[in-house]
Amino acid sequence: MEWIRFAVGAVFLLIGISIFAIELIGVYKLNYVLDRMHAAAMGDTLGISASLIGLMIMNGVNFLTLKIFLVVLFLWISSPVSAHLLSLLEVTTNEDKESHYDSDENESAGRHEE
Amino acid sequence: MNTGIVLLDTVYDWFFLGVLIVLAVFLLLCLIRAIIGPKIADRLVAVNMVGTMVMVMVAVLALKMNEGYLVDICLIYAMISFLAVIILTKIYLGVYKEKKMREEESQ
Numbered sequence: 001m002e003w004i005r006f007a008v009g010a011v012f013l014l015i016g017i018s019i020f021a022i023e024l025i026g027v028y029k030l031n032y033v034l035d036r037m038h039a040a041a042m043g044d045t046l047g048i049s050a051s052l053i054g055l056m057i058m059n060g061v062n063f064l065t066l067k068i069f070l071v072v073l074f075l076w077i078s079s080p081v082s083a084h085l086l087s088l089l090e091v092t093t094n095e096d097k098e099s100h101y102d103s104d105e106n107e108s109a110g111r112h113e114e
Numbered sequence: 115m116n117t118g119i120v121l122l123d124t125v126y127d128w129f130f131l132g133v134l135i136v137l138a139v140f141l142l143l144c145l146i147r148a149i150i151g152p153k154i155a156d157r158l159v160a161v162n163m164v165g166t167m168v169m170v171m172v173a174v175l176a177l178k179m180n181e182g183y184l185v186d187i188c189l190i191y192a193m194i195s196f197l198a199v200i201i202l203t204k205i206y207l208g209v210y211k212e213k214k215m216r217e218e219e220s221q
Contacts, residue, residue: 006125028143033155033159040162047166055174067185071192086159086199089155089207
């Protein structure tokens with residue numbers, strides 16, 4: 001019985017760590033800050049929740065499990081607020097925003113016609 | 115982790131050690147990203163990621179060493195990292211606006 005608990009918890013923990021790896025590859029390959037924030041938010045929500053759910057399964061029904069669940073809940077509530085403020089900082093202090101927007105002068109791969 | 119079976123205890127120990135080593139390598143790569151990144155917001159995003167990875171490491175350590183109170187440290191660390199991002203953003207916005215006002219006054 002304990003072995004089944006270890007196996008299920010280990011699968012969740014490994015899924016969480018692979019999501020952190022995908023997030024790290026994304027932050028290195030993308031070019032602009034607001035694109036990198038898409039990748040970083042993936043680790044903040046799905047990566048940490050999968051890892052901590054794996055740890056909760058390994059622990060059984062306990063008071064410690066409830067405390068770990070409180071950590072996940074606080075992070076889910078506070079992470080979008082900090083992402084919003086970071087994007088506000090980037091849009092306010094950027095002198096040359098127009099080169100990143102999709103306007104008529106720099107259209108990409110000819111998606112829009114005329 | 116304290117189950118009754120001796121073999122399962124050693125398997126838990128080595129598994130948690132492997133997870134901690136992999137997360138430490140990811141943390142170092144995030145730190146390199148914080149040094150490289152050309153703008154301020156790049157560095158703040160990387161510091162946020164470092165905080166999240168530290169939280170997973172502290173929770174894994176709490177199970178490995180069988181000490182329950184390390185999860186309280188994890189919760190307090192989440193609050194402090196959230197507060198740090200907000201305060202740094204407000205400071206940088208204030209510095210930028212002050213520089214703009216000083217440039218407009220000197221013209």
